[in-house]
Amino acid sequence: MAAMATLAESSQASPLAQRLIDAAIDQFAEAGFAGASTRQIARASGTNMSSITYHFGSKEGLYLACADYIAEQIGAVHQPLHEHIRRNPPADAEAARTYLLALLENFARFMLAPHSQRLSQFVAREQQRPTEAFERIYARVMAPVLDTALGLVAIVRPSLDERARRVLVMNCIGMALVLRIARACVSRVMQVEDIDSATAEALVAGLRRSALTLLSEGPNP
Amino acid sequence: MAAMATLAESSQASPLAQRLIDAAIDQFAEAGFAGASTRQIARASGTNMSSITYHFGSKEGLYLACADYIAEQIGAVHQPLHEHIRRNPPADAEAARTYLLALLENFARFMLAPHSQRLSQFVAREQQRPTEAFERIYARVMAPVLDTALGLVAIVRPSLDERARRVLVMNCIGMALVLRIARACVSRVMQVEDIDSATAEALVAGLRRSALTLLSEGPNP
């Protein structure tokens, strides 16, 4: 059984274990837990099936190690900005709004980046039917960012009650999430085969404009 | 091979074929194409797996029949309103905005409804890695509604250029889609175990408010 999941969490996984995780994320993202096969994962990693047993105990152990690795990857995307916000609390609503837009743009650009596909697919599956893997990812990266965002929205839109602010946060997340999760629809609506960089910029610009509108205390009835 | 996919499309499938499709959507939604097993689908339908060969030719034939059925179901949700809009074109921007909000609320309520889970999961998988099944669903239900929505947005926000209007449509769709696709996040952010009807109403109300804001020609910089 070796050191198991702790290895993956501390990003000190052996080269082979890391290769297995990489290949496993591809397979799990594409085919789901049941559909992925340990044989194929091992083959793609240039090793054999027994290595999975050795390093992760079982197919499920490998799956959880993937979740930890993904949490680490997504965390790395948000951590610098998130940390900066925590160390430099917004002085006023204007600053808070700027922070929120930056958080959202950060997230949207990640959703648009090619390398987020396999990570997002993995997480998307977990969203539909959460397992232990979702708990780990949520606790590690989603909860902290959501907390920060909620705090900022409270400053930016003080006239909204708590629940309405929570809904507003989900509205904004949805606008970014759709870029990855409904990618096939997005590219069709944007009338492109694949989302090129010009289209991506238009999407980010539009998202910023929409988010700015929603996060401004306008003359809302 | 029998009549194959045409049966499913015309919703005149035999009772057994319909039971197979129902059970198959559950299995495909939960485990994906590879993960689902024809044995289990047949068992859940109270028959044996040779019936699948007979009615649909193969596992893939069954999968496509599920896609057709799903397109039919989702189409039924939108068709009455969609048809009404086509027959009664909006007289002014105000009417167009009312239509758009109604379309969006319609969609959001569907995303929140329990029975949309298996259908959405099936479609979500296809969005990530589209196959022939996605083409069928897109052509049948998504394309018409998107066309209508784009036409309405052109009336409602004439100052935006074509591409910005397309982005805006995706923004709005994202706000509704997230209710189902990131359900695990939504329930945590809304601080409920499951999304009860009161929470659902708050989500719909917030979505309407946000969409109304985005669809108004405000003092946007």
Added chain:
DNA sequence: GTCTATACTACGATAGAC
């Protein structure tokens, strides 16, 4: 039309050589 029986392939897990 629906069933049983079966051919063939692939799965995850484990034992044991090195």
Added chain:
DNA sequence: GTCTATCGTAGTATAGAC
């Protein structure tokens, strides 16, 4: 630590009885 070999189970597809 990584390998080969193997066990028991489950997968799809097909042939043929009724």
